[in-house]
Amino acid sequence: MALPQPASSIELPAAPGGTPASGRYRLGGRWSTLAGLWDILRGNRKALVGFAILVGFALIALLGPLLAPYDANKIGVGLPSQSPSAHHWLGTTRLGQDILSQLLAGTRASLLLAVSVGLLATFLAMAVGLTAGYIGGLVDDVLSLLTNVFLIIPSLPLLIVFSAYATAFNLRGWWIMAAGITITSWPWGARAMRSQMLAMRNKDFVLAARVTGESWIRIVRAEILPNMLSIVAANFIFSCLAAVVAEAGLEFIGLGDTSRATWGTILYWAQGDAALLQNEWWWFMPPGLAIGLFSTGLVLLNYAIDEMTNPRLRSERLYRENRQARAAAGAEPRTPVLDDVSTA
Amino acid sequence: MSPLLDVQNLTVDYLVPGRPVRAVDNVSFSIDAGEIVGLAGESGCGKSTAAHAILGILKPPARITGGRILFQGRDLVGMDPAELRAFRWRHVSLVFQSAMNALNPVLSVGDQFVDMMRAHEPLSKREARERAGELLQLVGIERSRLKSFPHELSGGMRQRVVIAMALALRPELIIMDEPTTALDVVVQREILQEIERLQQELGFAVLFITHDLSLLVEFSRRIGIMYAARLVEMAPAAALFARPEHPYTLGLMRSFPDVTGERVVISGIPGSPPDLGSPPRGCRFHPRCTRVMERCGVVEPRLLATAVDRCVACHLYGESA
């Protein structure tokens, strides 16, 4: 089996005092994010698996409901409480609904919410965090106070209260829940963005842009943001993750729109009809697995993003993999060598 | 009398996918007991890598791929990790460039000493602390500073602490990797004077690594010049300063303007150090050399003796000259 040959060269640690030992840095050079991501995916198995999982879910979300054999909500399309069979791949509910169809519809709903929250929370985090970090002073103090207040409010109780009120006012709809989750998840990202902005703001190239006479909008947009894309991407991933779990949690306790199929509501219905006690595993396991798998996919993809931002992680992993391959091929150096004492 | 440290044909490679990059290429030098030897060169020349190799603290993907490192006759290459750990710090220790690289910011100075000493010797906490206090006094810091945290000390004091730590087990050799580069010039001189005093008092040998050749000329007895992973010249300090042989050494000396005398234009060395992944053929310095000959681009010059205590790797001297 051929060794994975990344297109990019590995960064050599720079000696103290200046120029790197070798000029061959391509990582970070061809800065099309997608090209960089693809490079890493090719070499990193974990990331590839994660990426595949997410692509799979995206396809299901797009096409699922079209391909569903039955209407998700229609009662009595099959006999109640049937275990999986040829007609109903995931069996039926107590009311005779097809679980597979519910799952397919639910995937679209849950994913839609997760991605919306991810985008909104990230956007909000960026707006607050970047502004606080760049402007500083009183604006920073006020925005940080705001962020901290939202941070310490326990999110689940807040969400419960929020959703309960929404239900009481008959404001149903997934966007209410999306708003609620967004409100409790943006602060984490805001803190991260602010820290990163504080670090970037005093970088020499940003100062140089100011001395050149660039407007601050241009500086944030064209100079700073491109250097922060990995943090923004990671923020997005974890917001999606938090959203999926929060949503499922809220719906499980009945605070969502209980008439609409999502991963969480399926579990709610299952729980309401005592599926666990009845050992109707085909009812409660698929949505649980879906949540777990989707989260896993997100986390694995984050490995790739980590490597993109920190090339040393990548070179260390490649070194380990290569050593094993070299040892297997008998290509280790023949003179006695010191083993890596990297903990020193 | 055999030397304290005898590095023979040391080679260190970075084993990256594709062709390995040679960071130290067949470097040989020796240090006698109680001697101060300087190793000068610019970034990428391999001097730090060589120092880390001697101490056995190379990080992957760097590996020693050839040569021997004889310390008091024992070969450090191929020692098993446990032996090496026992050996390290007791016989050879290291002073890093930036003290903040070596000091833990969340532990007090005293705690760090105690940790370090108890790791190497069976001491009680009180004994260790007592010794730590003595060491601080040795480097000119009040004992009460044992309670301080690194960030509460000034740059110079931090560096003294690091030096004291390097001295803790009374090693025979201390390797100093750019110990004063991050310090102001006045503090730098103080620290150097301190090191000299300690060296005379305790008798340890020093391998002083720096890019600042003018400092070495004042401070060390012998100086080795490294360029692009090779040792290109080695000579006693005074002789090197009076009559540098290798064109690179000459160029390096011409990169330091004088503080006295007439102001004349000096030009440093044109070009930049080579890419170690694909170094020039023959002599690695030849693309930048003012006295380049045809031979230089074809044949690699070997390190040859030009006097009883001098050697240089250059075609201007040696067999063909």
Next chain:
Amino acid sequence: MVAIPTSLRNEAPVILEAEHVSRHFSAGGSFLPWTHRGVVHAVDDVTLQLRPGRITALVGESGSGKSTVARVLARLYPPTTGRILFQGENVLTWRGRRARAYRRQVQMIFQDPFSSLNPVKRVEYVLSRPLLVHHIVPAHRVRERVHELLTTVGLVPAAEFAAKYPHQLSGGQRQRVAIARALAVEPAVLLADEPISMLDVSIRMGILNLMLDLKQRMNLAFLYITHDVASARYVADEIIVMYAGHVVERGETLTVLRAPQHPYTRLLLSAVPNPAAGLTRQRLEGRGEVRTIVDPPPGCRFVSRCPLAEDVCARTTPELVESGPDRWVRCHLYPRSTGPQGRVSHD
């Protein structure tokens, strides 16, 4: 051997000057008043003049305030007190488009070649921005001008360098790109903040010689900030020595360094490695380190390290006094009331 010519001082009018400029920072805490932890006097009462065709060196160790002076002159921070005059006009009153005009006249080069260029932008982008922001050339001529700039700083072939990313360049090359960027707007003044201290030794002289060349060819006014007295002596016509936020000595470079008046200048000179001095061990005159000055008490700030300190030094802050033709010093050894000769020095 070619000697370095020294420019005559009074040829050209002052183009940029700082008048009693101070810059203070709050040492932590938020806008709530009880969280304040003192005031850092990074720069206090600094006056300097820059003239076209002259290099002025600002020499000091860390904590001396020299970088802060540059940043105030570059209008990256406003001064706490004092004025900045460009061709006699107070620039602190300039707003909007006039403020932008200042950016055309005064440019800056930073210390760290690794962080002064945006890692995700090519050289061409970096050099084109100033041209576009200030409309130096019409859009269709931008590329051509970028190539010209690269050639001016010695990066040829220009087309090749224009396409590179910063990490593909060596430290010296990056610094040249930074200089090209500064030159793009055709400024009158260049503030160079330790431009060579992070470069390899053998390429430092190349950058310094480039500075000398640009000063000559383009009649630029340079402020060269450094901690290295030797390089200051090499390039500068005038030298200003700073300590803990104060200017302590000022004058023509060779004169000051040949016969330093302030004890700190003497200390600095005694600390510089000088192998040509016959390999003798030099004695340091004084010891200790510069500390950040938070809420400094009255009195000379060098008093704790000065071998010649007397009672008055701890009580009263000395003023900057003209101790000779074009020589200024801030030290009680040279009090204001005495004439230009000051007191006799202690050699």
